[in-house]
Amino acid sequence: MRSTGSKPAAENARQGQRHKADFAVRLRAAQLRPTQQRLALARLLFSGGDRHVTAEDLHGEALGAGARLSLATVYNTLHQFTQAGLLRQVIVDGDKIHFDTNTGEHHHFYVEDDGVLIDIPGSDVRIEGLPKAPSGKEIERVDIVVRLKSRS
């Protein structure tokens, strides 16, 4: 992971107000009204580095941060964000859907014991010998999940 689109700290520091506005602009660009709930979730999701959350995680976090929203809204919002390309879903277990703020090409370690996801930069990994898609189909995405267990 190099200089991939990360903004220099200077730009962020330039204008204190800009942060909030950024999220609003970003939401608007996705044709989503910047409501309080969506802004709160966007702030939690996109303020720091890349994150992996489940709906429940994020709901709890939002409540803890003082936001007032329902789990249903979190689900709705996560799906809207996903559809808008701000998030991506990661399927690793049958139980929960994980949402990933890193929408670039990359893969995952999955720690089965505690359900934690860890990014593997896509640039590091090369896959060879993959057959091409059956006729009539095209490859939408290639996901690699490296399942980890604690060493005993």
Add this chain to the structure above:
Amino acid sequence: MRSTGSKPAAENARQGQRHKADFAVRLRAAQLRPTQQRLALARLLFSGGDRHVTAEDLHGEALGAGARLSLATVYNTLHQFTQAGLLRQVIVDGDKIHFDTNTGEHHHFYVEDDGVLIDIPGSDVRIEGLPKAPSGKEIERVDIVVRLKSRS
């Protein structure tokens, strides 16, 4: 089914019944009693080539084939088979668990439109540049899922 009396091992050697006996032996090796239901499912799963099924699929198939068993038993059996190493789970969508009769190293195409899985032989594929597992963890398995969509 047929003889209510004792089934001497000699019957296993009988040619005509060899198939069935094979399944019974296989189940027994996994410390699973070869009950009617388990035999019926084993027959459906392992008679032909490799298969991918969901619990509901298999239940419907079994009923269609004249077996009399409940969905709960199918779930129980699939998990027992999985634990015994006869099957393996494939997680590709959050909705259903797919069970794969191919327990060897291989990967999958996943056709998102209709939920169909297609094997990719593991021998064909090579992955390079994968970071090694974080300390304290070890790699249990590497799964590749190639998601396909219909070309428009």
Add this chain to the structure above:
DNA sequence: CTGTGTGCAAACTCTTTGCATAAGT
């Protein structure tokens, strides 16, 4: 016989949905 497996239905988890209310523009 004795213990294990099965069936049934209820319980459970995660996720989605419908509709009245609230908020955004």
Add this chain to the structure above:
DNA sequence: ACTTATGCAAAGAGTTTGCACACAG
């Protein structure tokens, strides 16, 4: 004002579980 989101609670899908009965050894 007019439109779009939200909250709530109920519904929904897939899967699991508890217990009485049935079957395999």
